[in-house]
Amino acid sequence: MSAERYTLLDGTVHVYRRGNSRFWQCAIYLSGRNHRSSTHQDRLDAALTVAREWALDRIAEDRLGTRSLKLNQSVAAELTVTGLAPNRSRNAKTFREAAEAFVAEYEVLTRGERNPEYVSQKGALLRLRLIPFFGDTPVCDVSAGMIQDYRLHRLDPTKPQQLTSSGRRRRIEKPPSRSTLHKEIVTLRQVLKTANRKGWIFALPDMSAPYKSSGKVAHRAWFSPEEYKRLHDATLERARRPLKERWRAECEQFHDYVVFMANTGLRPDEASRLQYRDVSIINDEATGQRILEIKVRGKRGTGYCKSMPEAVSAFERLSERNAREPTNLIFGKVQRQLLNRVLDELGLKRDREGNLRTAYSLRHTYICLRLMEGADIYQVAKNCRTSVDMIEKFYASHIKTRLDTAAINVTKAASRKGPSGAHVAGEGPSDDLANASLEDR
Missing domain, CATH: 1.10.443.10 (Intergrase catalytic core)
Structure with a gap:
């Protein structure tokens, strides 16, 4: 059946009513997903007001859910100011505590399902790479910018050398491969998800790698x-x-x-x-x-x-x-x-x-x-x-x-044209030098 339609907010919000319903519906398209809802209103003016408020709520939720807006820090700070949470600096969980909680539950939940060597690698990555960098930072302060700083720390070969406990400089390490850094970021995401499940943070920061939408696909080394x-x-x-x-x-x-x-x-x-x-x-x-x-x-x-x-x-x-x-x-x-x-x-x-x-x-x-x-x-x-x-x-x-040559070099059959010298369809591009007579060359 036909439907009555109206738009709001520069055409981003659609308000419509189907022929078999007395209530108006509203819809908005955000981040690759179409959101729909009923206004539960049968009058157009009331339906438009409800649809506008509903759409603004969906836009706010989309922005908070898909971008790192330091939600964890702002919410925690607001709770501290209003007295709904104890002193943040004294009670906030650190990244080290979140990592320990992740390792403890990961070993139990994956027992018998994942290779023990793979499970032990998670603890090694945390101990050798992630904890030394994030350390005692409150887990709610781990932001998209801090994660990007970690990438630069791992990839920059000119970063200052650290001193060992004996006072000697560590040898300069070569930058990790793409797959190695990816494993470290995956482990970092798993730690933050653990903190999110326990209520220590309110949202995960944006962890996508900027300036690089997709990596180069290179074939694996083999022997001809x-x-x-x-x-x-x-x-x-x-x-x-x-x-x-x-x-x-x-x-x-x-x-x-x-x-x-x-x-x-x-x-x-x-x-x-x-x-x-x-x-x-x-x-x-x-x-x-x-x-x-x-x-x-x-x-x-x-x-x-x-x-x-x-x-x-x-x-x-x-x-x-x-x-x-x-x-x-x-x-x-x-x-x-x-x-x-x-x-x-x-x-x-x-x-x-x-x-x-x-x-x-x-x-x-x-x-x-x-x-x-x-x-x-x-x-x-x-x-x-x-x-x-x-x-x-x-x-x-x-x-x-x-590569199937017969499927690639397909040509359309067509009748030859007259003596105008035009290219004949169904043949490859003409090679005038090859077709010319010896005298013409």
Whole structure:
């Protein structure tokens, strides 16, 4: 049914009445959300007055909820002045107390749900980074400006050096990576949310990073087919002829590790936890090949992985060389020093963009090679226990075989034009030099 409509506040507020209702409604669009309410008035003049007051309340709530206006400080100060709260300086909770409360409840509530190492990292970040900066600052005084000062403190390599307890200057630390700083800000947000739940603050400050709406999406470091062949041949040569005979077992183990990782796509931490009882050799019915079926335990819980056939020989060599007890670890800790030594010798420690290659790069290599061979991206994501969105963002964007030339170089069929010399639709842009006769050139 048609509706009667009016507007207020320069057209931002809409007042309307549907044909099947006697009451007027009002609506306003704020921060990506449409707010609606009934005025409970059947007279237009009364409805307009109610709608105006309602809209001003919604605008005020939106500003306080989406911007840091030092609400915590103003409300606390007002309560102190009016006598509704005790002395703020003496009773306000500090950031240190809020951090301790967060760690205490986080360890209990995530027990059995998150990796214990990940949980312990939260306490380490607070102890080493956040508490030394925010320290005994009242948690209600942690503002958007103070959070920005923390970012500058972490990213500025020219900040003054601090003295240790013995009077020595600390060494200058290199600025943290984007992901490291992001983890610290996430932990800071979790502490402030804990304080908010306990009533120590009234709102969270704006924690968004200014001047940077979105970060640059860079692909993960991996080995191209040619680079992986060089790495494979180098580790195989070391396994056959190690620099010292007493290093033979380590070199053979390392070569099998490289082959195993590049043909399964496991994360390094998943491979470090892998036991012999988690791996079995099966004959795959779909392909008729011998592959490994792996029960993976990692940061995403328990999942399954089916390997490439090349991983079977590496696993068989590992089983023959080591004591194959069901609960024995297959690899244990990653041989980082040997990996870095081989990569340095081959000049493969960094890729074309300067990204460091690590053991994780073997997982990235597996994903990229599968996509280059035309594997289904959804199945690759399931096999690697990740999401299609992550693969599309960090892997598929730089794989040239993901571009379908037949779908890109599409042209419309059209009839040729007369002898006017105009370009004929359905062909590429004309190359006058190539089409000219030798005399014309």
